[in-house]
Amino acid sequence: MPGKPKKSMLDVGYLRTATTTGLASSIIASKAHEEEQRLIHEKQPQQIDIDLLFDNPFQPRVAMEEESLQQLSDTIASHGFQGVLVARAHPQRPGTYQLTAGHRRREAAKRAGLKTLPVIVHNWTDQDMATLAATENIQREDLSPLEEGKLFQIMIDQMNLTQLEVAAAIKKDRGYVRNRLRLAKAPSDIQAFIEMKTDSMRAVIYLLDIEDQSERAQVIDQLLNKKLTTEDLPGYIEELKRRKREGLQSNQDTDITQSTNTTYAETASVSVNETNLSSKSPSNLRRVGVPSEEEQQDYSKGSSMSQARLRKTKLKTIMRYLADYQRLLDDANVEEDVFEDERELLIQVRNTVQQLADTLN
Structure with missing residues (x-):
């Protein structure tokens, strides 16, 4: 009689790390963690087609480091896939699944040529999925500022934490959290810039102050080419605003001048028509549409001002x-x-x- 099937081992190192960090544990820990660990020891995985396994919708990571991904793929090709993955049935796509974690291992396994992976399937809620995604990522040191911002937003939206609680959980100050949340909501061009220059987070607040995307593109280009620094931005943006205000004022002044000239022309025309044209007095023969010397002095004064x-x-x-x-x-x-x-x-x-x-x- 064949023996009982051997239980597969799940790599829960990331859970141990996240749940032994004091305050972070007290804030992030939930029944979802306990349930996941219970399932690991009590439930047998099933082999699922690798192409049917989709990302956790609350996973903040947007990129994978190519070299380490290839190294993991080579390891899997040589020694096989270690452990199991955990997932739920996809709520919108019947017959497919959403992973709680393990997206990088799935990609490496796909590169290694694997067609199926061992998966434990459970009925996780959105709250559970968000909590498990946060647990996996909260102690990682290689998240980009944008990925951190998305993670913090998940913790606020799905786990009902405040900015202060998020800051306490990751042991950073509130400004750190607020700046990355701001980036997570920023236009895509600003996000792309920070992904290229992760040390330029202070530039975000200034770039958000430039509403015109074409103007912002020029500033970003100069930052990337090191023609501008973050320290230059406050003065540079103030100069942009000043020029825009002056340009607007200049257009308004032009409109007012043109309107005034038209009024003068009409008034002069009426004046000539009402004057006795038979009079030989030069004072009664002002040319139509030409302001008087006094009026010209008024224009000059306005222009000087x-x-x-x-x-x-x-x-x-x-x-x-x-x-x-x-x-x-x-x-x-x-x-x-x-x-x-x-x-x-x-x-x-x-x-x-x-x-x-x-x-x-």
């Missing part, structure tokens, strides 16, 4: 940069003669710019 505002805006921008430069010197804390000379020159420059600005008040 507009130019003055423009110059004043530019001077304010210069003053802001000089103030930033002053802070750099103050933070340097170096008592060298060259720094003292630099400070004196900076004071002279700031005084000169301030004098220029005062003349425009």
